[in-house]
Amino acid sequence: MSTGQGVTIRAAVSRGVGIPTGIEDVHLAAPGPGEVRVEVEACAVCHSDLSYLDGTWATDFPLVLGHEATGRILEIGVEPWKTTSDGDLDGKHDEQHGRLVDLSVGDPVVISLIRTCGNCRACLRGHDVACTGDIALNATSPLTDTDGAPLIQGLAVGGFATQVVVDRSQVVPLPADVDLVAASLLGCGVLTGSGAVTNTARVSAGDAVVVVGCGGVGIGAIQAARLAGAHPIVAVDPAADKRNAALGFGATHAADPTGGSTGSGHPGGHLAAVITEATGGRLADHVLVTTGAPAALDGAIDLLAPMGQLVIVGMAGDGVTIEVAPSWLAAANKSILGSKMGTARVAVDVPALVDHHRAGRLDLAGMVSSTHTLDDIQDAFDEVWRGDVVRTVVLPNGPVTGNPVTAAASTAAGEPATC
Ligand SMILES: [Zn+2]
Numbered sequence: 001m002s003t004g005q006g007v008t009i010r011a012a013v014s015r016g017v018g019i020p021t022g023i024e025d026v027h028l029a030a031p032g033p034g035e036v037r038v039e040v041e042a043c044a045v046c047h048s049d050l051s052y053l054d055g056t057w058a059t060d061f062p063l064v065l066g067h068e069a070t071g072r073i074l075e076i077g078v079e080p081w082k083t084t085s086d087g088d089l090d091g092k093h094d095e096q097h098g099r100l101v102d103l104s105v106g107d108p109v110v111i112s113l114i115r116t117c118g119n120c121r122a123c124l125r126g127h128d129v130a131c132t133g134d135i136a137l138n139a140t141s142p143l144t145d146t147d148g149a150p151l152i153q154g155l156a157v158g159g160f161a162t163q164v165v166v167d168r169s170q171v172v173p174l175p176a177d178v179d180l181v182a183a184s185l186l187g188c189g190v191l192t193g194s195g196a197v198t199n200t201a202r203v204s205a206g207d208a209v210v211v212v213g214c215g216g217v218g219i220g221a222i223q224a225a226r227l228a229g230a231h232p233i234v235a236v237d238p239a240a241d242k243r244n245a246a247l248g249f250g251a252t253h254a255a256d257p258t259g260g261s262t263g264s265g266h267p268g269g270h271l272a273a274v275i276t277e278a279t280g281g282r283l284a285d286h287v288l289v290t291t292g293a294p295a296a297l298d299g300a301i302d303l304l305a306p307m308g309q310l311v312i313v314g315m316a317g318d319g320v321t322i323e324v325a326p327s328w329l330a331a332a333n334k335s336i337l338g339s340k341m342g343t344a345r346v347a348v349d350v351p352a353l354v355d356h357h358r359a360g361r362l363d364l365a366g367m368v369s370s371t372h373t374l375d376d377i378q379d380a381f382d383e384v385w386r387g388d389v390v391r392t393v394v395l396p397n398g399p400v401t402g403n404p405v406t407a408a409a410s411t412a413a414g415e416p417a418t419c
């Protein structure tokens with residue numbers, strides 16, 4: 001049913017660096033043409049959210065964060081002249097409605113932060129992450145507070161809220177049997193990590209892959225490298241529990257960049273020694289840095305074999321720079337690649353990942369370390385700040401019903417993290 005003037009929702013509003021995020025009643029505008037209103041079932045906490053909250057990345061406030069989500073379609077925005085006489089329209093019943101006819105009210109969807117116009121040069125070349133088109137929601141946030149002041153829709157979603165209005169390009173329908181808590185990771189972390197492997201680095205069978213950082217993006221990259229047939233796959237993280245978890249998701253070796261190492265018979269080895277031994281001395285074909293920590297880039301190029309690629313996936317803080325010797329890059333034919341959101345094409349890559357998940361090849365539920373209510377969102381943030389979790393997921397409307405909820409996804413907040 002059309003909401004006309006919009007609805008009142010509950011949202012986690014962040015009003016400045018160092019100011020605790022509070023839950024407020026917020027006005028959400030009705031979806032315009034080409035937009036959808038979605039009830040948010042699950043929204044995972046990504047490090048990017050916290051990079052704004054702690055000032056690592058500059059942003060304006062106030063804003064509603066959260067951008068890695070699933071939900072159910074509540075309303076489909078239409079041009080007024082296409083609305084039926086009773087003001088209701090659910091997409092599939094509207095033969096004139098163009099690109100929205102594949103969606104119906106009630107459909108479960110993944111929500112991503114990648115918003116595309118479909119018509120600009122980048123979109124036409126399949127480079128969704130570089131879209132430069134004019135999209136209404138880029139110009140005007142659908143969110144205002146109770147005083148009528150605008151709230152920024154953080155990272156184009158604002159998913160730490162009971163509902164969102166997003167562009168049609170940001171949602172991908174899900175099969176009815178997919179766990180909406182686990183599938184939320186497809187909105188950013190797993191999409192980014194796997195895309196860095198398949199789209200940016202184009203990892204082939206037998207390639208030696210090093211993944212630096214074993215959070216949600218890193219574990220997504222490790223699973224994609226496994227699916228691509230890479231070998232060895234070396235997981236690098238200073239946290240022992242994350243290294244151990246990475247071995248469970250497909251890493252063949254694990255190394256501690258601060259000195260020690262675990263797994264596959266490399267006790268006490270240094271990072272370079274582990275990679276040298278794991279690759280038989282040829283070093284890595286791809287080093288993917290999935291964390292924004294500047295130390296993660298130190299010496300990363302030295303881990304590459306000739307022809308190798310350093311793929312920068314994690315977003316470092318504003319002002320962080322690295323030094324490279326260009327002649328040395330050229331002499332060894334090494335390259336440095338940036339990977340924004342895994343160079344993902346949401347409409348193509350999310351369904352492929354869903355297929356892997358449903359076939360048991362991509363473990364999403366195992367990456368969900370804890371869940372929290374919207375009211376307990378600060379606890380979720382604290383878990384991520386402490387590095388306790390691969391992913392913690394906020395459930396803005398309470399426990400998810402309708403789609404299966406896994407045992408891992410329903411673990412109580414505060415339980416020991418799996419990664
Ligand atoms: Zn993210």
Ligand SMILES: [Zn+2]
Pocket residue numbers: 116117118119120121122123124130131132133
């Ligand atoms: Zn575009």
